[in-house]
Amino acid sequence: MNRPSPPAVLKVERLAKSFGELRAVDAISFHVAPGEIVGLVGPNGAGKTTTINMILGVLEPSGGRIEIEGVDLAVDRSRALAGTNFAAVYAPLPGNLTVEQNLRVFGMLYAVKNLSERIERLLVVYDLGRFRRTKAGVLSSGEQTRLGLAKAMLNLPRLLLLDEPTASIDPSNAREIRAGIAKFVDSGHCGVLWTSHNMYEVEAVCDRVLFLSHGRIVLEGDPKTLPREHGAASLDDLFVNVAQEALDERGRS
C-alpha cells in the first residue's frame, strides 16, 4: 500500500518580486519535501538570492504565497520561521561576538531548548571548540562558514536554506560538511533548499534541481539524469547552456 507523501516543508506558489520594471522573480512555484535536498541554480542575477530572501521573510513578495510547514509566511512570519534556518556566505555572524556568544544569542532567538548542551554539541560537530572564546570576526573565512552552519543547525530546522554554503571551504571540509547535512536530511526531519554554483556539489547532494533564469524556473529534474535528457554531457555543461541561452535572450530583448 502506498503511504501518502508527507506534506511539504516548503510550498512556494506563483512567487513574484518586481523592483520597478525589473521582474526579479516571475511567478515561480515549487516545493521542498521533508528528507529532500532541492538545488536552486542559475546564472548570476537569475533570482536565487531574491527567492531565498523572500522565503526568509526579509523581502516582501510582489505576489504569490510562501508556506512553511503549512504556515503562511505573510500571516504568521514568526511561527513560520521558528522551524527554519539559513546559512549564506554573504551573511557572516557578528564579528564582535565570540563563537559561543553568537551561538547563544541566536539559540535564544530560536528559543532552543537545552541551549548549552546544543551549543557544546555543535562546537564539536563543526570543529569550533578551540574557537569558542574567539571573536567571530577574526576567524578565517572557512571557520566563519562553519560557524554560520553551526548557527543554521541550532534549532534542528525543518527547513534549511543554504546559499553557497561551502563556497569558502576547502574540498576536504566541504565534503565533510556536505556529508553531515545529507545525514541530517536523511533522517527525514528536514528539507533543504541549496543554491550553489558548484555543479559537482549539486549533483552530489541534491535530489532535485531547479534551474532559474530571468526569475523563472526553466528546467527541473534529477541532477543525475537531467543533463542527458537535455543533450548535455554534464550538469556543468547544462548550466553553461542555460546561462548562454539566458544571455542570448537578454541580448535579443
Place this chain on the structure above:
Amino acid sequence: MSRSRVGAVVLRILYLYRGSPQRIFPIFVWVVVDIALWGFLTRYLNSVSRSDFNFVPALLGAVLLWDFLTRVMQGVTMTLFEDVWSRNFLNFFATPLRTSEYLMGMVIAAVTTGLMSLLVMLVFAQVAFGLSFLTYGVALAPFLMVLFLTGISLGIAASAIVLRLGPASEWLIWPIPMLISPFAGVFYPVTVLPAWMQAVAMILPPSYVFEGMRSVVAGSPAPWDRLALGGGLALVYLVLACLFFFAMYRTVIRNGIIARYSAETLT
C-alpha cells in the same frame, strides 16, 4: 512577545559592553566631563552674581537631566547601530524575531545604560558640587519618567530614520537633542522665548519637566498637572515613534534594503 527573543537582543548588547572598554567609557567619562564643566561654570556664576540665586541646582540640575535624556536616546540608537556596523540585520530579521521584540530589546538596553549614566552623574554632582537630587525623593521620579519616555521616543524615531535612509544618516540623528534643547527651555524659562518658539515648546514634553524643576528649585510646589500633560504628550510620541519604526521596517522589507544593508547610503 517572547522573553527569550527579547533577552537575545539585550544579551547581545551586554556581551558587547562586557568585552569592550571603549563602549563603557562614554557611559562614565563623558557624563563626568559634562558635569565637571557645568559644575565649575555654575560655581563661578554663583561667585560673581550679586543675587541670592543659586545657579547650581538650576543649571547643573538641568544639564544632568538633559544628559539623562540624551543618554537614553543614544542607548536606543546604539543598539541599532551595533547591528548596522556588524551588518547583522539579515541574520537577526531572518529569525522568528518580531519587530516589537527588537524594539523592546533596544529599550531595555537603553534603560540599562541610561540608568548607569544617571547614577554616575548623581553621585559625581553630589560629591563634587553638593547637588543632591535625593532631597527631592520620589518626587523626582515623574520628572525622570517623562524624560525617559521622550528619550526612548527620540531614539526609536531616529533608529527608524537610519533604517530607512542607511548608515550615513547617522550624521542626521546625533544632533537631534541639540536641535530640541533651545525650544525645551533646558537652561531658561520658556517665557523668554519668542512666541513661535513658545508654541513649539508647548508640544515638547521636556519643556514641562524643566519648567517644573525650576518651580521646585524656587521653592514652589511641583506643577503636577503640567507634568501630567508632559507625560501624556511623551506617551503619544512614544506610540507615534513605534508606528513610524514599524512603517519604516515595512518599507525596507518591501524594497529589500534590510537584506543588503551595508551600503554607505541607501535611497
